[in-house]
Amino acid sequence: MRTTPFPNQRCVLAAFASEHDLLAAAQALRDRGYTIHEAYTPYPVHGLDNILAVRPTRLPMLCLLFGITGAVAKLWFQVWTSAGSWPLNVGGKPLASVPAFVPITFEVTVLFAGIGTVLAFLLRSGLHPGRRARIAHPRATDDAFVLVTLVDRADVHVGGLMELCHTLRASEVYERSEVTS
């Protein structure tokens, strides 16, 4: 599912002062059947993934694939240049002296895996220069922990939801309906 940070529908944003309050509130809202769209936090809060049912990322698998690609490509390239394209006798060593090709193969494996994984991360997260940040709260990168709850069904009563967020120790609760991007 591709996620837009603020959905094109009404949602209630609640800002909390600590990760503990955020986690407790997220759990409570979920237990009551609300759809939590996303959370915005100044640092990674562990335990949220479970509550928000975030699927584990497939980056490790991609990293492995990029690494294998790098290794195979570089090993082939070294053998091809040394034994195929322009075979040159260096000190009587075998043309395809594979053990001597290991160090560079390793370096290129790491290079491919590193750059590839970073690019995949940026692509998947939609991060790029010039992207306008969706600011959930002016202090979401500072000290505010923000929960975005959807008003996605007719039976969700906005006033009641906001009241509930307050009782869950939210320091600020506000509503947004505009698409902010």
Added chain:
Amino acid sequence: MAELYSILRSPLILGDKSLRQVTDDVCAPMERGPGKLWWIAFVSALLLLAVGVAAETYQLVTGVGAWGLNNTVGWAFDITNFVFWIGIGHAGTLISAILFLFRQKWRTSVNRSAEAMTLFAVACAGIFPIIHMGRPWLAFWFLPYPNFRGPLWVNFRSPLVWDMFAISTYLLISLLFWYIGLIPDLAAMRDRAGTKLRRKLAGWFSLGWDGSNRTWSRYEVLYLLLAGLATPLVVSVHTIVSWDFATSVIPGWHTTIFPPYFVAGAVFSGFAMVLTLMLITRKMLHFEDYITLQHVEAMTKIILATGSIVGFAYLTELFTAWYSGNIYEQFAFTNRMFGPYAWAYWTMISCNVIVPQLFWIRRIRRSVVVVFILSLAINVGMWFERFVIIVTSLTRDFLPSSWSEYTPTWIEVGTFAGSFGLFFTLFLLFARLLPMIAIAEVKGVLGHGRTVVESTGILTRRNGKASQPAHPEPVAAAHATARPQ
């Protein structure tokens, strides 16, 4: 916030900081103008850099003959400096990647600047092999690119080509790792920026980061993957640097102990440089609550461990030279200890073997001044280690008729001084322009050693004390400052 303090673990960050205070404290040096001391340091660094540029220009115009090299000693100051700087870089990766894998949470206070140090040190290191080529404008011949000379490819069996790949990979991966770590902090800078230019720049480089949980979730996996990649990488880089020597047949170089010995030495020297820089930084930028004595102590312990490995490696080298029965090997080491460069050998032994052993003493580990002086001594010692390895082995060839001496010329000393100028220029700019402490990571470990029993449920105000419940900002006020974009 009502909090309990653990009796088992002391907090990593002192001063009862609230999250907001962490952002304020780390951003403060960037937001206030540079002080007089910074300008003095910066101008001195620039002058030193100018010396280096002048020396290097002279060398480029006259040729490598401007150096003190001769037929017998073909490697000396430049390669010493290269290995010295590369070694320094390794501590940054150790702190950012290896300590991360080992879950050493104290690393969060120092990893940002240690990684920056890595980048600047690798940049300084990269200069030396290039100028060592004699015709640096042809340095691109090192790259295996399709050309009209055959195509004639580079010799992939050569440790010097391995070096080129290792160093450039290391630089790129370190840069990525550093930048990825910076993204959330750049977003924090953007969201509190006072000027439009600052907001624009921080906004551009933070790539539109908004701190959503899905992104954080992926981000943490990415960070772990990069740490997992950087860890074997850093070991491989100095291993390959040591192969520059070990794959030759020069007595004193041709040993299998070189890779682990070089890696330990690199971490050892790097941590000494981290301490040198951090002790100045924490004083100048008032980061005493973030880089605490606990951090200093942890780093001195790593120095003690790696310094002992280095000392052990020196002994092993001596033992192997004697036990091998190889007279050339034996001579190489007798010559190191009692030959014309014995003073350099004994400087190395005192700085690298004896000095770190002082860190067994707790009072020394916790004395900032003493740690600073000892870290400088280790920096000197590790430079001499490379000088001893390179110069003593080369001056005494297999044939006594080709024995010679080596003395650096002012051009070489000037180039070396210039590399320090470059390093400090970059580091001082970094201290002005970017958060020197990983804000988001420090926030993540703020609760270390203290447990929040009950939070006030109120966002703290700027500079508000966490221990006293602050007054809530009215919702309307928060909306007024909000900039929905």
